[in-house]
Amino acid sequence: MIFRLDERIIFPDPQLAEPDGLLAVGGDLSYQRLLLAYENGIFPWYSEEEPILWYSPHERFVLYPHQLKISKSMRQVLRSQKFKVTVNKAFAQVIEACSAVPRAGQDGTWITDDMKQAYVALHQMGHAHSYEVWEADELVGGLYGVDAGRVFCGESMFSKVSNASKTALITFATSGLYQLIDCQVHTEHLESMGARFISREEYLNVLQV
Incomplete structure (x- = not known):
């Protein structure tokens, strides 16, 4: 059953999500609703032409910082101080x-104008953070996401030059600020760095301790 949200800032139990992770439809992107969502292992993911869709997948693709794998070539990049x-x-x-x-x-972007505004507002309130990678004075890579206490919910990253996004992730993961990084979507790139799937139950246990 897919729940339809109204103006009340509430979510159903994440365990009631559909097999594909879809839990609810509707609501808004107010900071109160977004914070409640992330605190309960729920996140929005939809395209411009769709209503707001809220997901809580039965498996989460995550990275435990202490399990981070840094290749020999990547260590050389970091030592070179090519990036700031x-x-x-x-x-x-x-x-x-x-x-x-x-x-x-997905075709096109999933980060709609409304999403941008919502996450910039979260950032201004101290709940969303970015790591930026610079080569000289040019922004060449970075990542952003939401602080959910012991868990950092990574939303997206980009790289304009080789190894820029990896530099952002490694710098962030080795900061010691979080017990778990939620990568959301599986990629071979992240898997090679130590990310893996865990169950929703394991994820919620870390999130809600």
Whole structure:
């Protein structure tokens, strides 16, 4: 059963999601609703022409920072100091760059104008963060996501040059700020760095401790 949300800031039990993870439809992208969603392992994912769709997949693709794998070649890149990494210095630019990159399985961008505005608002309130990677004075890579306490819910990343997004992820993952990074969507790139699937139950246990 797919639940239809109204103006009340509530969500059904994530365990009631459909097999594909779809839990609810509707509602809005207010910061109160977004924070409640992430605190309960739920996130919005929809295209411009669709209503707001809320998901809680039965498996989560995640990275435990202590299991991060850094290749020998990537260690050389980091030692070279080719890139400069900053935090929360260009959030709007990062989300704009990420919106130009289609998510796997979708045509066009999933980061709609409403999504951009909502996450910029979350960032301004201190609940969403970005890591920016610079080569000289050019923004060449980065990632952004939502702080959910012990878990960082990674929303998207981008890279204009080789190894830029990896640099952002490694710098972030080794910061010691989070117990778990939610990568949301499986990629071979992230799997090679140590990300793996865990059950929804395991994910919620970490999230809600």
